[in-house]
Amino acid sequence: MTGSHTELTGENLYRDPYPVYSRLRSEQPVAFFEGTKEYFITRFDDCRTVGGNDKVFGPSGSTDRPEARVMGMPNVLTMSGEDHQCLREGIDQNLTQERVRSFVEGLTRPVVQRYIDSIKKNGEANLTVELFEPISVRCIGDVIGLTETPNETLVEWFHAMALGLQNVSNDAAIWKRLDDALAEIDRQMGDLYQACLTKPNNSLLSHVMYGGMQKGEVRSWEEISPTMRVIILGGLQEPGHAAANACAGLLSSSDQAKIMAEQPQENAMRAFDEGLRWIAPIGVTPRVAREDFEIAGTVIPQGASVAIVMGSANRDATRFEDADKFDMFRKKKQHLSFGFRPHFCSGHFLSRAMGEIALAEVFRQLPELRLDPSREMKGKGWRFRGISDLPAKWNA
Template sequence: MANDASALTGDNLYADPYPVYARLRKEAPVAFFEGTKEYFVTRYDDCRTVGANDRIFGPSGAADRPEARVMGMPNVLTMSGEEHACLRQGIEIDLTAERVRSYVDRLTRPVVQRFVDQIKDKGEANLTMELFEPISVRCIGDVIGLTGTSNDNLVEWFHAMALGLQNVSNDQGVWDRLDAALEDISNQLGALYDVALVKPNNTLMSHVMYGGMPEGKVRSLQEISPTMRVIILGGLQEPGHAAANACAGLLSNSDQAKVMAQDPAAHALRAFDEGLRWIAPIGVTPRVAAMDFDIAGTTIPAGSSVAIVMGSANRDEARFENPEQFDMFRKKKQHVSFGFRPHFCSGHFLSRAMGEIALEEAFRQLPNLRLDPDKELKAKGWRFRGVNVLPARWDA
């Protein structure tokens, strides 16, 4: 590929992966990326083929992958079979649709109100950093049990981890920042573990320790730490970035923003879901090939790392009409932002419910919400992608 914005390089992917993905879908739908030593699968149908075939494309537990460096192994994403199912039981105790409905308002609305109140009178803000990210971080932090940990502390964790996962250039400063965050995470999780060891409680930390285990048995801290890091990384940022992405899509389309403002409660969930398709917050999920496999004219050799590129699948022209456009009224078709079973995102009910509330209240309480014409909207990342600068104004 020529050296242009659509060439498959780490820099291009980080700045804006969508021109790269569009070209790959057309010219090389299964392409080897030297930067991460993995095969990118970029078309919707091919991603589903790989994602649904857990026997051949099982979870990747390779020690040389960035996930091993950032999260540790084994974790819920690298496990399979009985061990995986048992651990998921613990994670999902409070994350079923029914359980989420029973507490999501109580969890989310006061936090949303707190952050809306902080910006309401200013008439302008970066909605990602000042509203959606803080809401997500605080709510999920509280669910985990990190009620005493500041938002700034939690935000630093996931930024350091996300940068570590995308550190294709092997920047030592990124690794140092990651190591400092991981040490802090270990210390704080250790304290939560000690509390729940004395007496089980209703935190996600406690559920992961005891859930699915025989009576009187508990998982060790060492055993659950990698999985808790997965939950911290995905959980803290995903609902906030998904809401920011959806809000950016709405505000970039004044007609849809107007419709949304007229009845936020009626449209918020639809808008949030379209935001998930338009910019997948978690853009890639890794697998490893158990045997040679032919797909889209390419043989993926046994033992190879494979990246299911959900961010590309969600913009596949063969699946979605005008996929580059945000359109909350598009014909409903399933996207793949929450991954594939048996590794489908455990927190999808909570993420959608939180995102719906955050978007609804933003459009309800910030009158004439619009993009700031004097500032630039910015997004970054490819393994994790979000609108990180969402400059907005409203009538204060």
């Protein structure tokens, strides 16, 4: 069976994890992956069981995990209890549905317009690289407070961090690229931190510094640095990849693309949400077992690392009919792409609202939008997965 594209290897996962997941769900729903030394949970119901059991499966604060190397510890994903709640208060303050509604149009629409205008006359583009990624990093960069940091830098940061998290083969060049990015993040964010100490503002960084604290108190840079890295990695890439994945799904089905072009506003949110299910931008969330726990006939030993594979759960045929197919009109059922409480993604309202605007405008303003048959559509990654090459044409 070696060499098969369904075998559980880092290379197969990075190229296309779905055949691997499909095989695991049917043959070995709880599988130990040597590459990251963790148990993969791949079926929908089992993922929900583990994700919903915070007492047994708490966040993983293990220092030998790739997250520790990339983000540092402790961060918002590794914390629990009161500390976690207090920090989340700061993060979530400006990301409630009501707050997002108040600023998302002014934040997103001008940026979307700028990037559509920059490619419109060309009649073709890689929509991920030339449109969805830049929109995402610019908007989220501005929300974080990185208004002066150029897009190219922000894109490099999340690519370097995402590669670091998936560096199963321990490639030295990938660690070097990561360390360079982290040094630059610390330098720029450290400067912004100092500025917010002098004068708090409405940036996400400022909210994380002061939110949930007693009056007159502020979190130290050391305390929030790992969490800011989590926000930079998840925030910069997730809305862009989610929109690109949804767009790829739409363009792969000429019927759905046509409906989307005729009624973009009515269908954008539906399409965006199905894109999140079809290809989860963040495919895995780590946990650690606090005691022995039996699931799907396998005992996970106390202290073991566990990966809840949302990317696999979202393709489980027992939950979603014809699960490998993109269908924005499928019966609405909750997917797992935003994770589980209490660690449910803080940015889910913002991501959805941005994605809805971007998708609707792209289909409204680029007539006869379609895949470019002369170039290949490509996706990559498994912890983070996106359609990296989305070659499209339209009538300019």
